[in-house]
Amino acid sequence: MTREAENTWRGVAAEDRDEISERVSVLLRTRSRRLLADLLRPHRRAIAVLTAVIVASNAAGLALPYLVKEGIDDGIPPMLRGQGAGTLLAIVGALLAGALTQAFTRQAFLQMSGRIGQDILLELRRRVFDHFQRLSLPFHEKYTSGRVISRLTSDVDAIAELLDSGFDGLVTAVLTLCGTAVMLLVLDVRLGLVALLPLPVLLLFTRWFRRQSSVTYRRTREAVALVIVHFVESMTGIRAVQAFRREQRNQEIFERLNADYRAANTRGMRLVAVFMPGVKLIGNVTVAAVLLYGGLLALHGTVTVGVLAAFLLYLRQFYEPMQEISQFYNALQSAGAALEKLSGVLEERPSVAEPRRPAPLPRAAGALRFEGVRFAYGDGPPVLPLLDLEIPAGQTVAVVGTTGAGKTTLAKLVARFHDPVAGRVLLDGVDLRDLDEDTLRRHVVMVTQENYLFSGTIADNVRFGRPGAPDAEIERAAEAIGAHTFVSALPGRFETQVGKRGGRMSAGQRQLVAFARAFLADPAVLILDEATSSLDVPSERLVQRALRTILADRTALIIAHRLSTVEIADRVLVMEHGRIVEDGPPGRLIAGAGRFARLHHAWLNSLTPP
Amino acid sequence: MDSPQEQAQEQAQARGPGARRSSWGSLWRLRSYLRPYARSLVVSWVAALFGIAAGTVIPLVGKEIIDGPVAHGDRGGLVPLGLLALGLGVAEAVLTFVRRWSQAGPVLGLETAIRDDLYRHLQRLPMSFHDRWQSGQLLSRATSDLSTIRRFLGFGVLFLIMNILQLTAVTVVLLRMYWPLGLLVAGSAVPVVVLSLRFERRYIVISRQVQDQQGDLATLVEESAVGIRTVKAFGRREHVFANFASAAREIRRTSLAKVRLASRFFTFLEVVPNVTLALVLLLGAIAVGAGALTLGTLVAFTTLVLQLVWPVASLGYILAMGQEAMTSADRVVEVLDTVPEISGGPAVIERPRGHVRFEGVEFRFPGAARPVLRDVWLEVRPGETVALVGATGSGKTTLTALVPRLLDVTAGRVTIDGCDVRDLSLASLRSVVATAFEEPTLFSMSVRENVTLGHGHASEEEIRQALEIAQATFAYDLPWGLDTRIGEQGMSLSGGQRQRLALARAVLGRPRVLVLDDTLSALDVETEALVEEALRRVLAEATGIVVAHRASTVLLADRVALLRDGTVTHVGRHGDLLSGVPEYRELLAQDADLDPEGSMR
Numbered sequence A: 001m002t003r004e005a006e007n008t009w010r011g012v013a014a015e016d017r018d019e020i021s022e023r024v025s026v027l028l029r030t031r032s033r034r035l036l037a038d039l040l041r042p043h044r045r046a047i048a049v050l051t052a053v054i055v056a057s058n059a060a061g062l063a064l065p066y067l068v069k070e071g072i073d074d075g076i077p078p079m080l081r082g083q084g085a086g087t088l089l090a091i092v093g094a095l096l097a098g099a100l101t102q103a104f105t106r107q108a109f110l111q112m113s114g115r116i117g118q119d120i121l122l123e124l125r126r127r128v129f130d131h132f133q134r135l136s137l138p139f140h141e142k143y144t145s146g147r148v149i150s151r152l153t154s155d156v157d158a159i160a161e162l163l164d165s166g167f168d169g170l171v172t173a174v175l176t177l178c179g180t181a182v183m184l185l186v187l188d189v190r191l192g193l194v195a196l197l198p199l200p201v202l203l204l205f206t207r208w209f210r211r212q213s214s215v216t217y218r219r220t221r222e223a224v225a226l227v228i229v230h231f232v233e234s235m236t237g238i239r240a241v242q243a244f245r246r247e248q249r250n251q252e253i254f255e256r257l258n259a260d261y262r263a264a265n266t267r268g269m270r271l272v273a274v275f276m277p278g279v280k281l282i283g284n285v286t287v288a289a290v291l292l293y294g295g296l297l298a299l300h301g302t303v304t305v306g307v308l309a310a311f312l313l314y315l316r317q318f319y320e321p322m323q324e325i326s327q328f329y330n331a332l333q334s335a336g337a338a339l340e341k342l343s344g345v346l347e348e349r350p351s352v353a354e355p356r357r358p359a360p361l362p363r364a365a366g367a368l369r370f371e372g373v374r375f376a377y378g379d380g381p382p383v384l385p386l387l388d389l390e391i392p393a394g395q396t397v398a399v400v401g402t403t404g405a406g407k408t409t410l411a412k413l414v415a416r417f418h419d420p421v422a423g424r425v426l427l428d429g430v431d432l433r434d435l436d437e438d439t440l441r442r443h444v445v446m447v448t449q450e451n452y453l454f455s456g457t458i459a460d461n462v463r464f465g466r467p468g469a470p471d472a473e474i475e476r477a478a479e480a481i482g483a484h485t486f487v488s489a490l491p492g493r494f495e496t497q498v499g500k501r502g503g504r505m506s507a508g509q510r511q512l513v514a515f516a517r518a519f520l521a522d523p524a525v526l527i528l529d530e531a532t533s534s535l536d537v538p539s540e541r542l543v544q545r546a547l548r549t550i551l552a553d554r555t556a557l558i559i560a561h562r563l564s565t566v567e568i569a570d571r572v573l574v575m576e577h578g579r580i581v582e583d584g585p586p587g588r589l590i591a592g593a594g595r596f597a598r599l600h601h602a603w604l605n606s607l608t609p610p
Numbered sequence B: 001m002d003s004p005q006e007q008a009q010e011q012a013q014a015r016g017p018g019a020r021r022s023s024w025g026s027l028w029r030l031r032s033y034l035r036p037y038a039r040s041l042v043v044s045w046v047a048a049l050f051g052i053a054a055g056t057v058i059p060l061v062g063k064e065i066i067d068g069p070v071a072h073g074d075r076g077g078l079v080p081l082g083l084l085a086l087g088l089g090v091a092e093a094v095l096t097f098v099r100r101w102s103q104a105g106p107v108l109g110l111e112t113a114i115r116d117d118l119y120r121h122l123q124r125l126p127m128s129f130h131d132r133w134q135s136g137q138l139l140s141r142a143t144s145d146l147s148t149i150r151r152f153l154g155f156g157v158l159f160l161i162m163n164i165l166q167l168t169a170v171t172v173v174l175l176r177m178y179w180p181l182g183l184l185v186a187g188s189a190v191p192v193v194v195l196s197l198r199f200e201r202r203y204i205v206i207s208r209q210v211q212d213q214q215g216d217l218a219t220l221v222e223e224s225a226v227g228i229r230t231v232k233a234f235g236r237r238e239h240v241f242a243n244f245a246s247a248a249r250e251i252r253r254t255s256l257a258k259v260r261l262a263s264r265f266f267t268f269l270e271v272v273p274n275v276t277l278a279l280v281l282l283l284g285a286i287a288v289g290a291g292a293l294t295l296g297t298l299v300a301f302t303t304l305v306l307q308l309v310w311p312v313a314s315l316g317y318i319l320a321m322g323q324e325a326m327t328s329a330d331r332v333v334e335v336l337d338t339v340p341e342i343s344g345g346p347a348v349i350e351r352p353r354g355h356v357r358f359e360g361v362e363f364r365f366p367g368a369a370r371p372v373l374r375d376v377w378l379e380v381r382p383g384e385t386v387a388l389v390g391a392t393g394s395g396k397t398t399l400t401a402l403v404p405r406l407l408d409v410t411a412g413r414v415t416i417d418g419c420d421v422r423d424l425s426l427a428s429l430r431s432v433v434a435t436a437f438e439e440p441t442l443f444s445m446s447v448r449e450n451v452t453l454g455h456g457h458a459s460e461e462e463i464r465q466a467l468e469i470a471q472a473t474f475a476y477d478l479p480w481g482l483d484t485r486i487g488e489q490g491m492s493l494s495g496g497q498r499q500r501l502a503l504a505r506a507v508l509g510r511p512r513v514l515v516l517d518d519t520l521s522a523l524d525v526e527t528e529a530l531v532e533e534a535l536r537r538v539l540a541e542a543t544g545i546v547v548a549h550r551a552s553t554v555l556l557a558d559r560v561a562l563l564r565d566g567t568v569t570h571v572g573r574h575g576d577l578l579s580g581v582p583e584y585r586e587l588l589a590q591d592a593d594l595d596p597e598g599s600m601r
């Protein structure tokens, strides 16, 4: 296979295509089957026990009608003859025992299979969630959160449905099917062959169904993902949706996506509407054929009436379970499409990969170095054409420049959200790519431009910086950066709910909480990307005062447009179009006649307007 | 919220008010969605009925063949009966096909229509609702709950009715055959009904719990996906995973409890008819002994009782399915029943001048002890621009949200051109007022769609002007120009680029009232100056409310209002306030008072 062909199905690449070649489809199927087998493997033993239990339960169930017949044939006549009701009572007792056995085994089965099913779901959820968390930002930027949600909700639900869908029926059905086939052949070879003749047709039919349904169910999964993506995004941005009267247009888009989903579902249901009765038709036609042929044979006396009667009974037993099996097959196909997506996600490798053999970094001092770094997002234009930079440990560096110059990008490389296209970024002489995730994150923490709060309390959010930190430390962190004042004024103080995405806090309050979080994390390298942009001047001043002490013994990269921040910096970098155009201590730059001097002058003017 | 108790309550509320209805009521209400499909529905039910009939008759034909033609050597009688069996077999398959085929329309139609309506309703519900409800809960209602309802209405109902029909029919036959034993069989329904009712009560509670937990899990997934940058920045993968895993384990625990409950009930339903069978055999034998019953009747009787086993046993599954559908319907109806607190009035402003007045405005967030805003009086005359200045968290954003009615005053009123905003239609009001929010709030659509969010028909020229005012012409240089998709929440742009797009969106279409909520915070000094320059021209023709933290932004305004302790304490010109009001000086002038050079190392 050529590389290109290979890439059409690896990972999540095949997600948004519904027409795929047979070859790729086989590969996808193998991949999902591997995942399924992998999930079932730990339960091998339990499944074997389960099968035994269900066989026992069904045996008990089948014995009941037989016992009734026995009771009538052998139990009642002696009683009528006055020979006592011993046999009858014994049979009634056996009947009760059979009923109880069946009940007991069945309950055991239901509970065991429920447990296995739930264990599998739990494992699947954990695996997929963990994997999503490991995947890198470039993946998430393309994939979007809506898809992540749809994989972990609606796809997992599809698999739950498979696990719920009468596993017990399947085992019995298969067993009955095989047993009956043998019985049929034993009873009469000719009739048996007639009865089994349609099997190849059935297989071809099933194959047709599999092909059709895998396309359809794939489309269904994709369609529901699109519905979810749109739903989530419009609920997230509901403020803008309402303020800009976007409701109508959104409704149109949603209804279109919803209609697509409906169309895919309709196709699925209709396929089943052909498949299930089709199986039934094959069975019924066979029954009629056997009746006719068998009747003829019986007329000629080549089979006995008894054999024919038995044959008809067994034939029903042969084709009835087919319904059950095809039902299960359908659930399997539908879950297969979901498994295909999930196995695709699990196959994705983080583009910002963890090193195989991580380099040790016992004590980080916080010296940073960029060596010949080039960077571009995906195959976009270069954002950082070529960057060489050295930041000694403990230095506080302010990064300024026009918007879109690449300041955040620079910071993201230090935090290893992305890897450079060429060159390397080093922390204390170690390439970031050689550090394992935990070490890196312990030493390098970034407060992003778009600070994000999780729903929960203020304390929860601050504690995110260092899980397990005691309340006192959380308060100390808040106090250090001046967030204490506003928190104390809240009725619930640190236990106040911040709402989803911190919606119950004002923009400035959110920034303060995010800041406290970073402070609590206590890293060697702290990156602040416009972390004070929404604060009022007095609050910002408080934060800066705090920063002076906080940053005394650590490396800091401070990105800011308000040049007041520069006051606390040892060094200023001015960025323009991804290059550093000026570099030096603030005092010297201001005194000069360069870009920063101009910027600073403009800023001073903006403070003391005419 | 004050006490932990209230917080718990609040959290519970975010999931929805709990199983308050728990009856067939909600599900029954959704039936109107089936109305357009009455015909398909009738077709599918009729097909189901005849299909079952055909299926039942086929074995009888087999018996007839053996007892008739074969037994009597009647070759002529064989072929018609054989053909009859064939015909019935084909008919059964065709009828099954018709049932399944015609079911797709109603069932999926119902699901789709409810989802559309749910979405429409959610878009109408105000910010206060969305603040309160977790998005995962809303999503799980729009997806998994609707599928549950679909599955039940598609298959469950039909089988429920068929089962009950079959049960009654057989019981009636039994009663007529030999009433004492018939009564016994009928009597066995009593424990079934009693237990079903008890089971129902408990099952409803637990299935509701599972559904709520699934909503919570969806919320966790969403937060971890949207907040992935924060998770990565702090290396908190394991922490987030632990949260998720414990929620997933919680679901497993409740689901297992549900399985246990159901399995007990299901087994019970199987035991009852089997025990009845044993009793019938025993008592029947006695009756036969006493000569009250013939052996043949007893045989027929027991055969019929055997036929009851499966319908009774499968009743359990169907009832469980029904109860899940009921709780799902509850959850959906809960949202559909929430009345939008903010809905438009009848009035329309024909030629808006943009005269905005806050008259004794008070605002209190639901459940909060103290109002955020109280007794706010402020007038912004047509064409005038007022800057709102106040400390972090003083209520500036809240105040601006009152104008386009993203929030509604709790006392007093806001008027535009003398008309209470609550009397205006939302469409009219919101076309008069445009806001650039402090968070850009972009969507993963093209730049063009983001900018023309409220003006689908804006011309190229208008878009260009808006982008120029916001200094956002960088958009033309993106790989596909204005058609470039900008990623979820605009994340493939820089912070300043996002903010400028949001600004362009607000100025597009030249709104009469323009609200700028600290929209220049992510811009560098030079770009900011350019934007201010352009905005000055826009604001000259519009009424402006500008939230500002910096002196430079304040200068866009003609007057400044100082927001303090939840109310406007001072209104005046920047210079006057600066010299006359110490609090104001503290907020804005401190920068300038310092000597930056002197404080630099």
Ligand SMILES: Nc1ncnc2c1ncn2[C@@H]1O[C@H](COP(=O)(O)OP(=O)(O)OP(=O)(O)O)[C@@H](O)[C@H]1O
Binding pocket: A141, A377, A380, A383, A401, A402, A403, A404, A405, A406, A407, A408, A409, A410, A449, B491, B492, B493, B494, B495, B496, B497, B522
């Ligand atoms: N995830 C991304 N995918 C593609 N392009 C991106 C992405 N993030 C940023 N860019 C582009 O890279 C360039 C530099 O962006 P960056 O965020 O580094 O700017 P910045 O200097 O931080 O600007 P600002 O001051 O506005 O935050 C911009 O042109 C931006 O459009």
Ligand SMILES: Nc1ncnc2c1ncn2[C@@H]1O[C@H](COP(=O)(O)OP(=O)(O)OP(=O)(O)O)[C@@H](O)[C@H]1O
Binding pocket: A499, A503, A504, A505, A506, A507, A508, A509, A534, A536, B131, B365, B368, B372, B390, B391, B392, B393, B394, B395, B396, B397, B398, B399, B438
């Ligand atoms: N949805 C909400 N529910 C409850 N309280 C809220 C909600 N939104 C905001 N608040 C509270 O109301 C107060 C005012 O918030 P608002 O966002 O109006 O402040 P702001 O003046 O815009 O501040 P900033 O300058 O930081 O943006 C804050 O104390 C905040 O905690």
Ligand SMILES: [Mg+2]
Binding pocket: A407, A408, A409, A449, A529, B494, B495, B496
């Ligand atoms: Mg940036």
Ligand SMILES: [Mg+2]
Binding pocket: A506, A507, A508, B396, B397, B398, B438, B517
């Ligand atoms: Mg605000």
